[in-house]
Amino acid sequence: MNDTGRFSARDTQEDQVAVTRSGKVRVAALVTGAGLLLTACGGAKVGETGGTASAGGSKGCGTFNLAVNPWVGYEANAAVIAHVAEKQLGCKVVKKDLKEEVAWQGFATGEVDAIVENWAHDDLKKKYIDDQKVAVSAGPTGNKGVIGWYVAPWMAKKYPDITDGKNLNKYASLFKTSESDGKGQLLDGDPSFVTNDAALVKNLKLDYKVVYAGSETALITAFRQSEKQQKPVIGYFYEPQWFLSEVKLVKVNLPPYTEGCDADPAKVACDYPPYELDKIVSKKFADSGSPAYTLVKNFTWTNDDQNLVAKYIAEDKMSADEAAAKWVADNPDKVKAWLPTS
């Protein structure tokens, strides 16, 4: 409200304040002096360290935008591909941490060049490959995906016939929880994966209720506790997955998959199909002639390879880069087969 001019007329008060302030100023000057002294003492200067951040012979690879979906197996694929692209092809790799749906959208907006482990997603393939024509398939990764119902190893040992889906009703009461309305609880998991479980329970006439755990974290914790506390749990899971090297879950066999038995999701009464995990790249990237595209296209490895790198990351707590470097150093022949021939 008042303009400051009126206050500055109060000389006496101002002087007092100025005096007390001057003490502070002196301290400030001292500190500044000390700082300058330190400067004189020196230390390595920024830029003198000879940082060779981006060496490597650039062979016209340019920037390679690699989506990283949020599970460790994917990260293993991405880490190895990124490592080879950077070190052997001289690309500038930009990893983008994205959920699948967002990663696919990235093909349309031109911000993602490649997805390197894709689980089916027929609806997204239709939208982005067939309709919008912004993406193309780059072939299988060599990994075989399995989806199904699993129990912890102690259960398979104690109740050997539980792995046959026909016997599930016999054990339904074991799996009762506070969530399952007096029926057996079938724990469903990560909503990112396709599930027919509600229909399966109905069509196989099982006395179970599907309970949605909602995340991979919740599923893994449930299985981990099941093994540790000998608590019965049956739930939806998948391979390859790093957790299986910690607790070797056992798959329950449902009526085997036959071509087309899952055509009508409401009437499905068979096990999940085997998945050929594949790679998807943007159309632009495929047409660019980038050596990184050739690398992605040629990249294949086995479930064991992926599990090993995933184990480095998940259990040995290596960073993704360290894990990839270690695997690449140990498997030069496999890597060589992926590189562009020219």
Added chain:
Amino acid sequence: MTALSATRGVAARLPARRYLIALALAVWAAGWALLRGHDTFALGGAELTPLHGALNEAMDAVDDSRNSNPLFLYFINYIRLFIDQAVTAVQALISQPALGRPVPVLGWLGVTGLATAVALLYGNRKVALLTAAGFLSFGALGLWQESMDTLALTLTAVALSLAVGIPLGIWAGLSDRFNRLVTPVLDFMQTMPTFVYLAPLTLFFLIGPASATVATMIYAIPPAIRITAHGIRQVSSDTLEAGTSLGATPAQALRHVRLPMAKQTIIVGVNQTIMAALSMATIAALIDAPGLGQTVLKALQTLDVGTAFNAGLAIVIMAVVLDRVTSAASRRVEVQRRAGRLRTTRGRRLEVAGVLGVAGVLAYLSYTYVWAAEFPVAANAGPYVRRAADAASQWVQDSLVAYTDAVKNLLTNQFLNRLEALLTGTPWWLVTIVAVVLALLVGSVRAALVTAAGLLLLVLLGLWQDSMVTLASTIVATVLVMLLGVVAGVWIGRSDRADTVLRPVLDAGQTMPAFVYLVPILGLFGATRFTAIIAAVVFAAPVAIKLVAEGIRGVSPTTVEAATSAGASTWQLISKVQLPMARSAVTLAASQGLIYVLSMVVVGGLVGAGALGYDVVAGFSQHQLRGKGLAAGLAIVVLGIVLDRVMRAATQRADVAAHGGPHHK
């Protein structure tokens, strides 16, 4: 309006209101027993209604028009460029290699020095010390760069939120019409789960800082607008009249009376905006926002509780530092206003020059020398924190699980399952009728209308049963929050020592990303609705406790003294004097607690709550379910608005009953 007050008068005069409520509940219970399972609209996890399909197609249509629509070409693209540039500039300054250097412009010494200087100049010495310690701890946890990335994004989002929010807040403070218009929009922004608009946002603003910033702003702007408006409004009419009678124009009154008087409140708004922005750090990481959120999410993929906790701790520290500095700044403003301006400009100038001088030297050092630019690796205590957190989490999961299972089963079977059966088992029309009657009896005609409209909307959205499941969990969680809120709130309100000890715990509960403690509580309670309730209580109870404590502390000491000298025991003092007098604070705590519980519905969906939370998560993860996810998000908003309006109406009615008549402002 007359009709409204007439019915209110009638309702208030009805002697048997309590019996009517009991009667409505009895009708409901009878209806449940007779009509169980009829008209309950059950819908399976992957099942869709035509509306969900239509929403899906509508979203696809928006996707496809992205490249041809002028709105995108000329408007959104420029906003995106501007925000991207702003974030990148701040990152270049403090977090990312820039200007061809291997390190950012300012190293750890410079950033710490500048932050401390700001805390000293706008706050006080104590918070300056806290700031220095906090920033050093980012380095000590081994997370300097990640912390700076989070800080860069948060600061940019906050600055932009305030640039938009404060002017709109002033407008809403001055204009009743605009305020009425904007309030439901703000409700919507605050209760709509982020997961619903996260993926579409990346279509508009592309993957990168702009999308993350906009997502953060959507959640952080509402408090800025609301609290600013509140500050402008609460300036007393006497003061304003004095100004007007001296011939001040409205513009002058705003500049010279309203704004200065509201300054402290506006700073509280800044504080809340910062907290809201920081709470988005983890979720924004789902669309590649850099920083601590990434560390948390990555760690969660391998259930690495230690690493997640380490990063969560850095977020908590950042929140506490920013909170204390802005609070101190707000108090300083208040003190200065009350005392008139004590310090003269020259004195202040000298202080500023001195402090900035030191900070400038530190900044220069960190620009030039490697030791001041990169935090020394030797000082990294992160691994110890990680191991300790891991061990603690393991111990809790292994040794407490026997007890927690029993508690979970007891509470779930006795309360949750019964309430849920009542809500989901009764025909929708009976639930709606009973709810409307109850809203009329405890609240007002308007609340009853909102309830009717809201519940019908839930039916239309095709998610009636899921909504009822979520409602049951929400009610149980809110009751637990209030139990804790009143007990701990009274304790903290009466004892300063309890306050000092517990406040950091409360702050941690509010700001620690839920993802960090999900693993241990999943280990204890399994993937159940109860786990979701616990997560919601951890997040919502601190707010309720703080508000109740504030209310208890606000009871005038003379009243307390009078009661004590009249021979009241401690129990009588609490139950007959302090709690009743803090009643408005308690009701505020209940409504805020409820909103916070609702904001955890989606996190609940990640740990076994199913229903609406799961629908939203699934919609975010699967293309064919995103229409349903959007509908579920809308259903959460509807639940929030209905519960909030009923609660407010009930509070108002209680106030009227207590004070013997409606008060006019």
